[in-house]
Amino acid sequence: MKVRRSNRLVDMTRYLLDHPRELVSLKFFGHRYDSAKSSISEDLSIIRNTVERWGVGRLETLPGASGGARLTPLYSKKNAATVIDELVQAVNDDSRLLPGGYVYLSDLLGRPDILREVGRLIATQYVDQDVDVIMTVETKGIPIAQSVAMYLNRPFVIVRNSSHITEGSTVSVNYVSGSSQRIKKMELSRRTMKEGANVVVVDDFLKGGGTMNGMKSLIQEFGAHLVGMTAFAEGQFDGERLVEDCTSLIKVDAQDGVNRHLSAQPGNYLEKVFKK
């Protein structure tokens, strides 16, 4: 039964958002709604104009037999700046300061609204690059990796700190923790990543960069390729970081001791992502 335009628009929007960055053929939609390709094409231009107008996505249409439409969720520069400000305000709270200058973020990284924002911000950064997989290390990087994975529509893999029986055979590397200078070990299940894969690395907090550096070594061990690294928050670090070129959404200056204070500000995200 023929579906009316108004109903098509609602269902197509939902379908495309549920399949981000996936090429959906006009034929599929034509069949689903029992409608002519020309009508579907008009629907798609309405969707394109709407998501562009609100700065929440980009719709590409590819012509030809293998053609179709692809919706890429992303933030416009203006929306990104607003969201970064919201994140800064959410973190800027002295009660988040923990002993040793650590920062409590677990509540934020368990909130769906925050994770949607963080995922869409980081996905926006890599939207024009080939990405095959998103990598993080357990535990607190996982929600960020998953959220980015949902928007980029690519799988994520979790690097673990010790061997687990349910992972099967693994590849492991030793790495030096930048802040504590201890040698640790991290490993990844062999079947989760292919040689030559393009990898985006994400984590919750960047201090000395030891963990990020460990993941870089692991990517080399797999013969894979590093596309970029992004951390939710970047802390202050006295000394030389083990990684350069890491993007951060926010910066946090946390001081324990007599003059306890915590202050958050925007990281280098906006200048790195919207420099063009």
Add this chain to the structure above:
Amino acid sequence: MKVRRSNRLVDMTRYLLDHPRELVSLKFFGHRYDSAKSSISEDLSIIRNTVERWGVGRLETLPGASGGARLTPLYSKKNAATVIDELVQAVNDDSRLLPGGYVYLSDLLGRPDILREVGRLIATQYVDQDVDVIMTVETKGIPIAQSVAMYLNRPFVIVRNSSHITEGSTVSVNYVSGSSQRIKKMELSRRTMKEGANVVVVDDFLKGGGTMNGMKSLIQEFGAHLVGMTAFAEGQFDGERLVEDCTSLIKVDAQDGVNRHLSAQPGNYLEKVFKK
């Protein structure tokens, strides 16, 4: 500037999907699109009919000054049955069998398409109950908890196996692992959960039920309330389970040894959730 119906439908659908189970006022939409409330009401009934027709959600409209619209993503029984069959097929693969009768699932639980399906299935189960928080234990339960949290629009909390400096003060319980009969310890950051909270517990794999039982104790320690427990997969277990009444999306019979084989089938989800 007045926004046309076709553009309103696309943006409203996207907005409501980005804010699941949240009451959005007609006033908000009226303002956003510079349109009369009567037009917005008509838009909402188009959205309601569409999501019902495709079995992907429910739109409620509440009248009055504090009224508005709320979109709840869910699966119809038919869609749920299709998705469960897909999951069974994805798991039904002898190469997933690991030594000791364990099952390799990490690839599936890192795939956005699978996580969307799993999250929406489990959210559908609890959609008519008061849920304040989704709880899981690190590491492999996290993607499931996050996905359920996204659809229920409630935060999730991660129970950890050992103390971590960046969690602040914690509450811990000892529990007996049902399969290995060892005594272990799990803990949760004190600030992540409030007394009286209604908690849904999720995990990747149910064997003896020791981990689920540990989370039950932890919920009691916090003075919180257990709403229900759901596991992605339920394995065979010789002996008495430590928890009853756990929902499972699929069942896996995995045999190591001479007669190595693995077979997956639907769990008790459909009969438990759609019995009414």
